[in-house]
Amino acid sequence: MRCLVVEDDADIRADLARALQGAGFVADEAGDGETAWYRGDVEDYDAVVLDLGLPRLDGLSVLRRWRANGRSFPVIVLSARSDWTEKVEGIDAGADDYLAKPFEMGELVARVRGLVRRGAGRVSGVVDLGRLRLDTTRMTAAFDGAPARISPLEFRLLDYLAHQGGRPVSAGELAEHLYGAADGADANAIEALVARLRRKFGADVVQTRRGFGYLLATPP
């Protein structure tokens, strides 16, 4: 899962990013409205945390421009004031959730997770993949009912695929969502990762559509 943190205060921004990374997200950061708008328009995020008080271009305008351009990622709006008029404006502008500062990090993470989950049409944080089962809230996995050893990166790959509802996802897109925006990491790293998953959990966990990408075996 890749998300964008938009917040002008560098300390708070770093806190937010760290908290989300701790929850298994890849977090990009933006400190002003224009970079935020650009990143959100160019990159492909699974969620955005958006502060309203921003230099150069305020948060609500950023949000409106994204929505006008058809960007549909879930956005959670932060505001310094617990002012309900701002909440209404935020929702009007296309926000999916609203959180007044100050807030607790755990709460924010929980809400972001909830948004991502709902965006994928899921209700619970548990993903069923046949013999394998992921608990995205508790960050645990079970294979045939027994707790399974799974590495953080493997977990995130499966989690991301599970959000794509059977759509084949290219190695490039996977890399983009598993690593940061920065590097065009070798597609082979993804291939190796998939190979390791198949070795652990059977060849069927991840299927290949030659020329299109990877997808999850749909649970029967």
Place this chain on the structure above:
Amino acid sequence: MRCLVVEDDADIRADLARALQGAGFVADEAGDGETAWYRGDVEDYDAVVLDLGLPRLDGLSVLRRWRANGRSFPVIVLSARSDWTEKVEGIDAGADDYLAKPFEMGELVARVRGLVRRGAGRVSGVVDLGRLRLDTTRMTAAFDGAPARISPLEFRLLDYLAHQGGRPVSAGELAEHLYGAADGADANAIEALVARLRRKFGADVVQTRRGFGYLLATPP
């Protein structure tokens, strides 16, 4: 376990904090309603002791705001008067327990412990961890039935993990709950603590999920 003590009288507040610390809690303090509200909104507490007569923002309002923002930690309300109308208001506002001043420190501590316990879905104050058994009321431990020597910090670490229901907890989060609010204390301190526990009670008491955190061996 981390708790917040909200009380305007500095002496009483210090007494409360000391008593709770003696019972193994980490106690943060707040002297007026606004700081209280802020702390409770930003930090992650396992319990709150809340006096009603506060400067700047009265206790009931603080409590209502927390609840309106979805903060669900257990709150025990203190009041100067043994007035039953206040009790009703308190419970209405989302309090979990109510204590009229003057009260016994021991009684308060016992109730707070009870609330934390119930919050974790436990009934008794005894936690069973296989060969190791914790008595959270008396802060004692038994290993294979025999009384065991366990340090306060070790005890609190196990107690906290036991509250997390098998979820892996990162060293950072552990530090946050074992020490006070501010610091991102060295993760190595937690590692050392875990190492000491394993030396005393066997390598299995605490398990490691590389990249995720620590968790307790689930009792069979």
Place this chain on the structure above:
DNA sequence: CGCGGTCCGTCAGGCAGTTGTCAGGCGGGA
């Protein structure tokens, strides 16, 4: 006051799980 004891944070060294890279192999489609 000095002494031993316990508790616990810090440090440095080391091990092992994780992950990127490489080279070679396999197979489907043109």
Place this chain on the structure above:
DNA sequence: TCCCGCCTGACAACTGCCTGACGGACCGCG
């Protein structure tokens, strides 16, 4: 048959975690 995309085993680097040792802080005791 050739090409290209994908698979796989091996390997090396990295990083997270473990551990033993050390010393400071604190406490009870003689």
